[in-house]
Amino acid sequence: MNRYLFFGALVVLALVYPLLVQGIPVWERMGALVLLAAIGASAWNIVGGYAGQVSVGHAVFFGFGAYAAVVVYTHLGWPPIAGAPLGMLLSVILAAVIGVPTLRLSGHYFSMATIAVGELVRVLSSTSDFLGGAQGLGGPAMPRSVFDLSFLSATPFYYIFLAVLAFLLGLTWWIERARMGFYLRAIKDSERAARALGVSSGRYKLYAYMLSGAFTSLAGSLYLCMFGFVDPESGFGILISVKMVVMAALGGAGNLFGPLVGALILVPLEELSNSYLGGRGAGLTFVVYGAIIVIIARFLPSGLLSLFRPRPSKPAPKSEIASGHAD
Template structure:
């Protein structure tokens, strides 16, 4: 009951945001928060719930982005047509990568995903069909509404909000299903989970494929908003890291963790970029590094886990007070 109440308030706030903060910069910022929240929520399925820390998720992000721009560049179709193609390709790539790499444990899985991501970037950089180092562009002048090329950030804002809602709904449904339970069990002890009949490899693979598909949608939306993609913006390792840190900072393995993380990090980055201009790019890495250290040292569960704990503490305190009052 109380949760429904807070959820309703959060939805109202998100819907009202671009009307309260109505400058183009603020609206664009809001849209970016939601976009990264989609990507981080998608990562959360495999990285948070299943505890398989993928640092190569940019492969799927890029896959979606290139599919959307490719549909326009090569076939003069709406980038929207590329989205399902990118999704299917991402799921297929995840299956191919996942079968050998998900057998690896802990850091080795992370390292393998980094290798795959860098490989993908190098291949694309040297493939003329995918624009090589220059990249691919979307329609310069929108032909119709289906090109999803708007000057204002407002349409993107609500589009991203809708996609985020779907992503979170899928995640929520998954966590309440047998698959979600199995993933959490595998994260804590794969050996015990298997001894109780959980098909660990298959469950992780499905989660990886689901996560990859949703990440590619985020990539496609990103390319549509910016109207172009190149190896750095579509396949740069920093994007993987960004997605990962957002989820970890907000709370990996928690439904709204990635959204909270994105709402903190994206404004931080945008503001530091606008203050420092081009020189800020290097500083962003420094900030990310510092955040990783701080999360790992003080709050591995993320901000949302901290809030939940404080909330629980307050509740028990209230209850014990209540109990004392009843007793007297």
């Protein structure tokens, strides 16, 4: 009962947040930034957290989404948001193309292959004139209609992002309880055992990867609508991929709300430390940011949510070490 009350209070808080900070643009924007980061990290969570396939190349999908949005504007004159479905579709196809060869790989090999694919796409994008090359492409400089989603305040973005995140978390929640969720957990715990039990592990990993890619792409399209510019580095850069992983891991990967919690901590931390320390130009922002991540990882290696939900089924320390390269 208490838990529902707590949860309900959080939902209400999320809904009224913009009213609480109304007239303070920086905090209005902060809310939107947190939700946007949470969408990306939650999308990553489907394959990285639930299925345990640690992709460090999700920027590929993010970039596809961002570029799809800007390309329909640049080449067709459509509002950028119209590119979002296109980006999602392309990302699903792309996920299949990348996933078939890479998802066979285990553990770190998969992570490294996704890094390589991410870098590959980044370099190729910078040589494509269609994508604006290394200079990147800008969205509509001036809003032409309401569909360009060019708002003075970040509050409309906040509610758009909130709706998307709610849908994504709902979908994840449903998957968690559906057959696919069972399969994914089984694959994560031991792929060999899952296969022995007749789970077609390759297929379910691929489904998770495609779904994850589609929503990461949506996050990219939304990013473009808000910021209005993308170049190879801000679309496909490895930092984009790493941040998704870090946010999910910080909150608790494989946990429905883990990525949101991670975003709630890291985004304000990054913004505030940059605002208060960045102007000195001594790199102090990242000294603080890095130190806080290290401290959290040191004391809560399974993420912040492990504080509230001790999971006895989690492997004991020694078996983690024992995993060696025997897996």
